[in-house]
Amino acid sequence: MHTISINNVQFSYGAQTILDGIDLEVLAGEFICLLGPSGCGKSTLLRLLAGLAKPTLGSIALDGAPITAPGLDRGVVFQDYSLFPWMTTGQNVVLALEQAFPGKPKNEQRETAQAYLEMVGLDNVFHKLPGALSGGMRQRAAIARAFAINSPVLLMDEPFGALDAITRARLQDLLLQLWQQNKGERKTVIFVTHDVEEAILLASRVVVMGLNPGSVRGVFDVSIPRPRVRQELYGTPEFIALRDRLIGELHADVLDELDEGRTVRTAGEGI
Ligand SMILES: Nc1ncnc2c1ncn2[C@@H]1O[C@H](COP(=O)(O)OP(=O)(O)OP(=O)(O)O)[C@@H](O)[C@H]1O
Ligand SMILES: [Mg+2]
Known part of the structure; x- marks a missing residue:
């Protein structure tokens, strides 16, 4: 539906x-x-x-x-990225996962968060505060958070x-892949x-x-x-x-x- x-x-x-x-x-x-x-x-x-x-x-x-x-x-990516600035980037994604999938073990949530961050090309930001990332990196972290909860909308x-053009093309492809992954x-x-x-x-x-x-x-x-x-x-x-x-x-x-x-x-x- x-x-x-x-x-x-x-x-x-x-x-x-x-x-x-x-x-x-x-x-x-x-x-x-x-x-x-x-x-x-x-x-x-x-x-x-x-x-x-x-x-x-x-x-x-x-x-x-x-x-x-x-x-x-509904997973949302806002124009201003809207990560909580006082939590690390990884914790931002983990928080969304805890809301979406309550009761899952913490280490599993952390692994999932890291996997989605890596999917958008952010391998080493888990422990960094959003303020320490570039604008494009913050944007990608917000995208990872929205993708991680795997919402139908x-x-x-x-x-x-x-x-940049290459990262943008990669993420367009990733989005299309996630869009249609459940046949x-x-x-x-x-x-x-x-x-x-x-x-x-x-x-x-x-x-x-x-x-x-x-x-x-x-x-x-x-x-x-x-x-x-x-x-x-x-x-x-x-x-x-x-x-x-x-x-x-x-x-x-x-x-x-x-x-x-x-x-x-x-x-x-x-x-
Ligand atoms: N909090 C607010 N209070 C009053 N007016 C607002 C507020 N937020 C947005 N607006 C007004 O609403 C209109 C639409 O804003 P909106 O941000 O939805 O545009 P947009 O199409 O997303 O633009 P952009 O392409 O620049 O992001 C604008 O005229 C803006 O000034
Ligand atoms: Mg706008």
Whole structure:
């Protein structure tokens, strides 16, 4: 299962409407990428899905039950990594494992935590405080923590934003592997990115959001077969056509604004 229904969701901070009229049905096992300009409410929508905030209007449900609080059925990677700074990196992962799998022996939890840290390329950070890691290392530790609890739903907010190209490619592959490792029961993933190519590489559907207020501008199926091999994918006509459509949709807001500006300037010049 693990279907997510977002029904006519509005979210406001005081008088400012951040999200409006958001409707989206996410099927179990889908990999959704959210694309949209800075400030359109992608992180806000993820916070609502994580249960850290409630919609002002409308509802969000997981398998028919309203989301009202964080839960172990949803692994979250926040944009700001959000590790507890007073615990070592390893303890951060162990804590999540203890919540997800209470009662397991401590040494087993530590081994699992270390294994997931190694999976994201962090072999020697278990005893280090997050403050002693680079931004990209902190980001990877937060990813390891989310992967370790092996939840059926993953909510990820620009998780690979601070990584170099090679590490990013490795983690994209790892994520795809974890997504589909349980045959017949894929995880349901909602993944925020600014990178159109990353969205096409990963997603089964791409949701493009627009600004003022944040809303869904378009939903695009990515029917390119898997596995998607980067070197082959980027040259294919399907990839290029979809990339151009997504970029066009993403920039439509900005182009509208620029066009309005030009109209105003032209009118002004005539006076
Ligand atoms: N705690 C808050 N109080 C008031 N306004 C907020 C708060 N958090 C976010 N906002 C506003 O909500 C809007 C959406 O923010 P959000 O962080 O969801 O955008 P985003 O799409 O994730 O942007 P980015 O791509 O830069 O991460 C912005 O206008 C932001 O200023
Ligand atoms: Mg954000």
